[in-house]
Amino acid sequence: MTAIEKLFPNKPPKLVMFDLDGTLVDSIPDLTTAIDSMLHHLDRPAAGIEKVRIWVGNGASTLVKRALADSVGETDLEAVPTDVYEEGYKHFITQYHKVNGEKTTLYPGVIEILTKLAADECIVAIVTNKPGRFTDQILSKLGIHFNYVISGDTLDKKKPDPDQLSYCMQEADCTAAETLMIGDSKSDVMAAKAINVPVICVSYGYNYGESIHDASPDAVIDSLIELL
Numbered sequence: 001m002t003a004i005e006k007l008f009p010n011k012p013p014k015l016v017m018f019d020l021d022g023t024l025v026d027s028i029p030d031l032t033t034a035i036d037s038m039l040h041h042l043d044r045p046a047a048g049i050e051k052v053r054i055w056v057g058n059g060a061s062t063l064v065k066r067a068l069a070d071s072v073g074e075t076d077l078e079a080v081p082t083d084v085y086e087e088g089y090k091h092f093i094t095q096y097h098k099v100n101g102e103k104t105t106l107y108p109g110v111i112e113i114l115t116k117l118a119a120d121e122c123i124v125a126i127v128t129n130k131p132g133r134f135t136d137q138i139l140s141k142l143g144i145h146f147n148y149v150i151s152g153d154t155l156d157k158k159k160p161d162p163d164q165l166s167y168c169m170q171e172a173d174c175t176a177a178e179t180l181m182i183g184d185s186k187s188d189v190m191a192a193k194a195i196n197v198p199v200i201c202v203s204y205g206y207n208y209g210e211s212i213h214d215a216s217p218d219a220v221i222d223s224l225i226e227l228l
Helices: 003-007 028-041 049-055 060-070 082-099 110-119 132-142 163-172 186-194
Strands: 015-018 123-127 148-150 179-183 199-202 219-221
Touching: 003 199, 003 219, 015 163, 028 049, 028 060, 028 082, 049 060, 060 082, 082 132, 110 123, 123 163, 132 148, 148 163, 163 179, 163 186, 179 186, 186 199
Parallel strands: 015 123, 015 179, 123 148, 179 199, 199 219
Antiparallel strands: none
């Protein structure tokens, strides 16, 4: 019995919402290229892929601030000067748009689980903190399609706030009992639990360098293939 079948023993969920980065796609190589380009532009040392992996998850703005703060040994993101942030963010956006999708790959099982959910007549959605222009760019390049795409700039608030999930559920006309969230980070878990939506997390995601088990999702899987 799969994790979905345990949570929905009588019939499949009507709506399945997926996080994007770290859940469906490994986007760290392209994000690292853009972040390191930005740091080089500002005469700061490159961060490297392992640091960027820990910083991803709260949107582009926070990612840039984390990189800039770390480059001078600072942990307080508010200590990043506004002019430095604005210059860095502008350069990051430009560079990421150039490389987004070049080295980004689908994780094993993505096509298979989307095909299975379509066969079960489930509504599928993306709920991500990534800005819309980059979300659409990745989905187009990788050739995967969803009924709804809720990005980091769709609403004023984003995960771990539950507004994105609630909005998607309203659009799809689904209740919490009919909905499932699949993600990789504590932000996904916090957003889902805030509105009583069952949540399954993958163990291979980013999650700020922490074990996803600590966030207490309803289930943890090592691959999306386990849902088949």
